[in-house]
Amino acid sequence: MAKVTLKEVAAACGVSRATVSLVLQDSHRVSEGTKERVRVAMREMGYVYDRRAANLRSKRSMTVALVATDVRNPYFAELTMAIEAALYEQGYALLLGYSRDDVEHQERLLEAMIEHRVDGLLLVPSYETTGEMLQRTLGASGTPHVLVTRHVQRYDADYVGVDNVRAAELIGEHLLAEGYRRIAFLGGPAQSTARIERRRGLIEALERWEVAYDPAMSIATTADREGGVGAVEALFAADLRPDAVVCYSDVVAFGAMAALRGAGLKPGVDIAVASFDDLPAAAQQQPTLTSVASYPNRTGAEAADLLRRRMDDPDLPPRTVLLAPELHVRQSTVDPVARHEGGRL
Amino acid sequence: MAKVTLKEVAAACGVSRATVSLVLQDSHRVSEGTKERVRVAMREMGYVYDRRAANLRSKRSMTVALVATDVRNPYFAELTMAIEAALYEQGYALLLGYSRDDVEHQERLLEAMIEHRVDGLLLVPSYETTGEMLQRTLGASGTPHVLVTRHVQRYDADYVGVDNVRAAELIGEHLLAEGYRRIAFLGGPAQSTARIERRRGLIEALERWEVAYDPAMSIATTADREGGVGAVEALFAADLRPDAVVCYSDVVAFGAMAALRGAGLKPGVDIAVASFDDLPAAAQQQPTLTSVASYPNRTGAEAADLLRRRMDDPDLPPRTVLLAPELHVRQSTVDPVARHEGGRL
DNA sequence: CTGAAAGCGCTTACAG
DNA sequence: CTGAAAGCGCTTACAG
Numbered sequence: 057m058a059k060v061t062l063k064e065v066a067a068a069c070g071v072s073r074a075t076v077s078l079v080l081q082d083s084h085r086v087s088e089g090t091k092e093r094v095r096v097a098m099r100e101m102g103y104v105y106d107r108r109a110a111n112l113r114s115k116r117s118m119t120v121a122l123v124a125t126d127v128r129n130p131y132f133a134e135l136t137m138a139i140e141a142a143l144y145e146q147g148y149a150l151l152l153g154y155s156r157d158d159v160e161h162q163e164r165l166l167e168a169m170i171e172h173r174v175d176g177l178l179l180v181p182s183y184e185t186t187g188e189m190l191q192r193t194l195g196a197s198g199t200p201h202v203l204v205t206r207h208v209q210r211y212d213a214d215y216v217g218v219d220n221v222r223a224a225e226l227i228g229e230h231l232l233a234e235g236y237r238r239i240a241f242l243g244g245p246a247q248s249t250a251r252i253e254r255r256r257g258l259i260e261a262l263e264r265w266e267v268a269y270d271p272a273m274s275i276a277t278t279a280d281r282e283g284g285v286g287a288v289e290a291l292f293a294a295d296l297r298p299d300a301v302v303c304y305s306d307v308v309a310f311g312a313m314a315a316l317r318g319a320g321l322k323p324g325v326d327i328a329v330a331s332f333d334d335l336p337a338a339a340q341q342q343p344t345l346t347s348v349a350s351y352p353n354r355t356g357a358e359a360a361d362l363l364r365r366r367m368d369d370p371d372l373p374p375r376t377v378l379l380a381p382e383l384h385v386r387q388s389t390v391d392p393v394a395r396h397e398g399g400r401l
Numbered sequence: 402m403a404k405v406t407l408k409e410v411a412a413a414c415g416v417s418r419a420t421v422s423l424v425l426q427d428s429h430r431v432s433e434g435t436k437e438r439v440r441v442a443m444r445e446m447g448y449v450y451d452r453r454a455a456n457l458r459s460k461r462s463m464t465v466a467l468v469a470t471d472v473r474n475p476y477f478a479e480l481t482m483a484i485e486a487a488l489y490e491q492g493y494a495l496l497l498g499y500s501r502d503d504v505e506h507q508e509r510l511l512e513a514m515i516e517h518r519v520d521g522l523l524l525v526p527s528y529e530t531t532g533e534m535l536q537r538t539l540g541a542s543g544t545p546h547v548l549v550t551r552h553v554q555r556y557d558a559d560y561v562g563v564d565n566v567r568a569a570e571l572i573g574e575h576l577l578a579e580g581y582r583r584i585a586f587l588g589g590p591a592q593s594t595a596r597i598e599r600r601r602g603l604i605e606a607l608e609r610w611e612v613a614y615d616p617a618m619s620i621a622t623t624a625d626r627e628g629g630v631g632a633v634e635a636l637f638a639a640d641l642r643p644d645a646v647v648c649y650s651d652v653v654a655f656g657a658m659a660a661l662r663g664a665g666l667k668p669g670v671d672i673a674v675a676s677f678d679d680l681p682a683a684a685q686q687q688p689t690l691t692s693v694a695s696y697p698n699r700t701g702a703e704a705a706d707l708l709r710r711r712m713d714d715p716d717l718p719p720r721t722v723l724l725a726p727e728l729h730v731r732q733s734t735v736d737p738v739a740r741h742e743g744g745r746l
Numbered sequence: 747c748t749g750a751a752a753g754c755g756c757t758t759a760c761a762g
Numbered sequence: 763c764t765g766a767a768a769g770c771g772c773t774t775a776c777a778g
Contacts, residue, residue, distance in 0.1 A: 061756080063755080074757080074765060075765075077758090080757095107518065111453045112756070112757095112771065128482060137472060149517055151497075153495070173451060416748075457754050458753075
């Protein structure tokens with residue numbers, strides 16, 4: 057089929073290209089009669105709108121980029137679904153790139169997105185991202201953008217994430233109330249702002265209860281299952297015996313629980329386990345896993361919303377949206393036996 | 402910053418826009434000296450390539466679309482990562498859309514991708530997709546495309562997936578050799594080509610062993626964890642007692658195992674469980690889960706490769722690439738006790 | 747090796 | 763309510 061453009065449609069209808077363009081936009085400046093006539097012709101002729109041309113002329117692209125780290129992490133899968141849904145609603149197409157937590161790769165992705173002239177960009181920054189780096193790319197290009205889930209030190213931009221400090225406080229308070237005293241913090245990359253904040257929240261809870269915190273019981277690792285396994289091994293190698301472990305994320309906790317079992321300890325009975333994310337899989341563990349919900353779907357929807365405002369008005373002052381975390385207590389931190397005996401102290 | 406275009410760069414260098422354009426493409430028709438001079442100017446002036454304009458003129462878009470169903474399924478997450486990596490390598494940006502297995506949503510996504518004039522499209526068709534529907538959208542537009550993981554009846558197009566019939570035969574042969582005889586097939590949508598093929602492979606293995614197949618022990622469900630739970634419940638409600646269950650996918654198997662435990666049965670001891678996908682999580686179950694690897698990463702890479710060929714030559718005859726499955730036997734189908742007693746018959 | 751000209755398919759003021 | 767004209771920022775023959 058010969059491709060049919062606005063010009064052909066216009067000729068067939070005996071109107072100008074401008075008029076056809078206005079019909080496409082459903083402008084009130086065109087009469088209903090003409091609109092109908094043009095639409096019928098478009099359908100009959102098999103006209104397909106060419107957004108590339110429209111984009112060029114109108115200085116938009118109707119695309120938004122999401123640059124994240126890795127979608128195999130269920131948290132990011134959920135986040136991606138929420139973002140895709142919100143953008144689709146608004147008529148935007150989603151350009152996707154995964155940095156795999158590699159800053160150089162991330163930089164090339166950002167450059168590509170900018171060349172494609174995305175109207176906006178959502179970024180889950182990889183761990184070693186610096187503010188200067190974002191300034192040089194996103195900042196210089198003037199692309200409206202929002203940081204999601206992780207923020208970057210000394211880089212002032214819109215940000216949506218869960219309140220990590222508060223989340224860790226919730227876990228800490230709960231464990232302390234249950235009678236646990238030797239609490240370790242396991243997993244997550246040392247540079248991660250989420251890790252730093254969660255660790256801080258935990259320490260604040262401990263201080264409030266006047267319980268000592270042993271810095272040796274904080275072990276940084278990769279943010280995956282293997283990280284959890286490794287952290288537990290490191291703990292035991294150093295002869296440290298916590299009565300509870302707080303993990304960087306559910307995925308890390310899954311690894312930690314497996315490693316604990318491997319060492320002959322029963323999670324939830326011999327040692328408490330709690331973590332962050334509250335993935336659906338947390339409630340399906342044995343024992344079920346206590347976790348703080350971080351709402352990837354709400355985060356994604358909020359991010360899309362923030363980006364829309366930013367695109368509408370690039371001069372708005374940067375906003376931070378912190379979602380309130382919610383603790384879901386499950387078997388892994390509530391040992392019925394210990395309870396019966398009146399606590400473990 | 403005032404945006405700088407080719408025109409400004411050309412003026413600053415005292416050359417034509419055509420020359421600058423050629424420098425951008427690293428054409429051999431421009432001298433090294435000029436190239437260097439132009440590149441320096443571009444850097445100094447902060448020039449950023451505008452792909453939208455290039456796209457329009459060159460009749461390409463340097464984007465490829467992936468329309469899949471849902472990335473929360475770990476199989477699709479892995480697939481997405483592989484596809485993103487391959488396309489990135491080739492210089493393409495990825496436009497992403499999720500149909501959530503809703504055909505109408507899928508149709509709107511396809512239309513949007515076509516309007517964006519993607520150079521090619523990878524489709525994991527939603528379950529109720531018809532050939533006529535794809536013909537009307539993708540076919541009519543002439544967009545090069547490849548079906549991934551699922552194919553569509555009576556629609557002739559490039560296709561990459563695992564050999565489902567063979568995969569099910571492998572599982573069937575293994576279970577039969579282990580002495581299991583009352584084998585159920587659980588989960589997966591009735592319309593799914595993957596389900597139909599896997600079921601067929603299983604039946605073929607049973608016939609070869611001259612073991613009766615009970616059609617009542619084939620239960621279709623949604624392709625998620627809840628599907629697995631529901632299928633087991635349906636089985637018991639109908640008073641059916643298989644000695645082995647073959648699940649539509651690992652995710653379904655996870656649900657089935659939970660439901661079996663809920664009914665007081667030990668997977669791998671009281672009843673064998675096997676499935677398809679061989680997700681990393683399969684090896685992390687208790688008991689570890691026997692599963693047939695379906696290689697989402699190889700599938701993704703192969704799909705990107707097939708699409709590239711198709712984009713290079715749209716007139717190629719459609720090709721089908723079937724990946725050879727591989728059975729990974731684990732604890733869930735090999736009961737050491739039963740073995741000791743010389744089989745379960 | 748480089749330049750002048752045309753054009754990709756739209757939208758956007760502007761004029762009537 | 764509709765049209766004529768200009769132009770978005772590139773690339774592509776073509777000519778020299």
